Amino acid sequence: MYLIKKYSKFIIIGLITGMVNGLFGSGGGTIIVPALVFLIGIEDHKAHATAISIIFPLTIVSTFIYFTHDMLRLNIAIVVGLGGSIGAYIGARLLNKVPSKILRKAFGIFMIIAAIRMMIK
Template sequence: MNKKSFSFKLLLLGLVSGVMNGLFGAGGGTILVPGMFFLLNVSQHKSHATAIAIILPLTLVSAFIYIQHGIIVWDVTLKVILGGVVGSYIGARLFSRIPDHLLRKAFGIFMIIAAIRMVL
């Protein structure tokens, strides 16, 4: 893959994940992880870790706009943040102990279950 093609894929992946984040609050895991893994041949662990780093600026931009429009439920937000911070710490510590093939399968199963729940 030439450098120009690779850069285009990166920009396109960023654009799609940014739009999905803004519209649905999704894009980091659902778009970036499979995109990096399948399109860019980034390892499973590195795809997940890189997606987490990318999600922060995407989320900050979306959250800023949502705050401007007054559509955030703050009492829910603050309570979920508390649990999320603790859960993120635990998940990140466990992350390196899971082999790539199991991480890929667990992520795939999670995505399928989430998709089914969203449709039904």
């Protein structure tokens, strides 16, 4: 019981992130990065890196469920995944080279643009 109380904020953030990831097929980063920065107090670079490790198991679970319900376009996922893997490598290498102030603004702008595009379509 002590552990649940001690880690309740983490558990709640995880539940919300998992539900958003499962419902929308993404969104883990858009939830988890701000939560880690503003609710937990982790610095931006570490929040982005930590978010990736949190999103990984969520994605595996969601992918399994999507696959078993025949909702996954595996041919597209493989090709985009290969390109994404290369992009992930480049992005991870660049993360420490980007100042926190620029990283935060770029992430915020990306989220705003994505939100506007989602509302327009």
